[in-house]
Amino acid sequence: MFLAPRLFIDQVRRSEAETLxxxxxxxxxxxxxxxxxxxxxxxxxxYALALRRExxxxxxxxxxxxxxRAAADEAEILTIAVAxxxxxxxxxxxxxxxIMRRLYADGVRSLFLEVDGANAPAVRxxxxxxxxxxxxxxxxxxxxxxxxxxxxxxxxxLR
Numbered sequence: 009m010f011l012a013p014r015l016f017i018d019q020v021r022r023s024e025a026e027t028l029x030x031x032x033x034x035x036x037x038x039x040x041x042x043x044x045x046x047x048x049x050x051x052x053x054x055y056a057l058a059l060r061r062e063x064x065x066x067x068x069x070x071x072x073x074x075x076x077r078a079a080a081d082e083a084e085i086l087t088i089a090v091a092x093x094x095x096x097x098x099x100x101x102x103x104x105x106x107i108m109r110r111l112y113a114d115g116v117r118s119l120f121l122e123v124d125g126a127n128a129p130a131v132r133x134x135x136x137x138x139x140x141x142x143x144x145x146x147x148x149x150x151x152x153x154x155x156x157x158x159x160x161x162x163x164x165x166l167r
Contacts, residue, residue, distance in 0.1 A: 013061045015099075017106045020056035020073055022049050027070050035089040037152040045075075048086065053077050057107060059090075059099050074103045076111070076119075081167075083111050085121035100130070104137055108166060117167045122159040124149045131160065138164045 020028065025042040028049075033039035049056045055076040060068035072090035076083050085107075090099045111119060122145065123130050139162040148159035 013063075015071075015102065016060045016062065016068060017057055017102065018060065020049050020058045020070075020075075022046055024058070024070065025049070028073060031070065031072065031091050032087065032089045034092050036087075038150055040087070048075055051077070053079060054086070055083075055107060055110060057103060057110075059103050061094070072099045072103055074107050076107055078111065078114070078116055081115060081117040083116045083119050085119065088121075100133055101137075104133065108137070108164070112166045115167075118163055118165055120161065120163050122148065122161055124157045125160045126157050134162050134164075140164070 025045040028045040029039060029042050032045075048054050055078065056073065057075075058070045058073045061071050062068050070091075071094040072088070074088040075086040077086055088100060088103060090103075108119065119139075120142075121134065121139070123134060125131065125144070141160050142163045143161035145159040145161065147156040149157035151157060
């Protein structure tokens with residue numbers, strides 16, 4: 009009998025900056041540094057959540073994370089990343105649904121994000137969660153091959 013892995017969403021710890029760098033570095037052409045992540049995780053205005061998968065031995069390994077900065081009644085996804093080996097399993101959706109519930113409970117009205125318009129799976133996910141495109145930033149994303157991509161600025165009303 010096959011047992012589905014147990015998943016947990018909890019707070020990212022400051023000591024996990026290198027894990028964030030590794031996952032982010034696999035997902036983006038221009039990864040952030042450990043110092044960047046350490047500062048963000050320590051920032052009281054930032055929600056830093058990790059999705060962890062529990063092994064058969066009880067170890068919980070981070071599979072993805074989301075960082076969100078909130079100010080007044082608005083918030084912005086700073087970054088969200090899922091390890092390539094864990095993509096396609098709904099982990100990004102789980103992270104987004106969890107953070108949206110938390111923001112709603114904390115009185116946040118609007119959530120913004122930027123996504124590479126060429127990232128069709130991410131755009132589909134965000135649209136399925138109610139996000140709408142409210143702007144564009146041409147040449148915003150720098151790809152590994154030297155080309156650039158347009159960022160779609162998206163927003164969802166939580167209240």
